Amino acid sequence: MQPIIRRFRRKFSISAPRLSVRPHVPWYVRWAIAAPFLLLIGFAIWWAYGSGLELAGFKRNQAEQELNVLRERVQFLEAENAQQANQLAAYERQGQIEQAVNIEVDAQVRSLNEENARLKEDLLFFQNLPLTGAREAELSIHRLKVEPDVLPGEYHFRMLLVQSVQQRGRQFEGNMQLVVNGEQDGRKVVLQFPQENSPTDVASHQLSFKYYQRVDKVFKLPPEMQIESVQVRVFEKGMQEPKIKQTVAVLPLS
Secondary structure: OHHHHHHHHHHHOOOOOOOOOOOOOOHHHHHHHHHHHHHHHHHHHHHHHHHHHHHOOOOHHHHHHHHHHHHHHHHHHHHHHHHHHHHHHHHHHHHHHHHHHHHHHHHHHHHHHHHHHHHHHHHHHHHHOOOOOOOOOOEEEEEEEEEEOOOOOEEEEEEEEEEOOOOOOOOEEEEEEEEEEEEEOOEEEEEEEOOOOOHHHHHHOEEEEOOEEEEEEEEEOOOOOEEEEEEEEEEEOOOOOOOEEEEEEOOOOO
16 A cells, blocks of 8 residues: 555655657658758858859859860861861772772783883894795794793793794694603602693693794792703694604792
């Protein structure tokens, strides 16, 4: 009974704890009251920041204008750079075309000069050719040359076939054969052209003329083969033995 009385006295006597009553305020009301103060503080901070930049010599509007000018300048320079790159590419292509044309023209001029020199040699040869062919053979070989060509293993072969005065006017039909003597891997090697298994090569060695025929062709050997001499054999159609043959030595490249 005593404990109950003590609790009752503590609760309702002067020493009892104070009771406070507060009104309930919704959260959106509190935010509505605080929002203007927050906006005002943010504006004050922004104004202070801008004022500090202006005091330091930085003007925002002027900076934005200069930035826009620089952007426009960059765009202009990029467009101009692209245009100049296109022009440079066009000039390079034009230069390459002109260079190719010059190379082709030089090659044609060189070829024409060589052809002109051969024609002069032919003219000089026929001017000096004796009109009396009593001591001449029916068929003769003149200006036989074998020289290394541009690529390794390639050789340029030239000669002039001429019929004697008595035989001129009669159609000569036949073929020619090249016998190449050389050395490869320390042993003697003999190669013949045309190769029998190449119909195109056989056809290119056919001969047909009345007065004369100039032969100008290129044959290819193994690059490691050292050529010593070349013998040309001319066969008349239907004959097994050569009508004429001649051998020329080939000097090695220096």
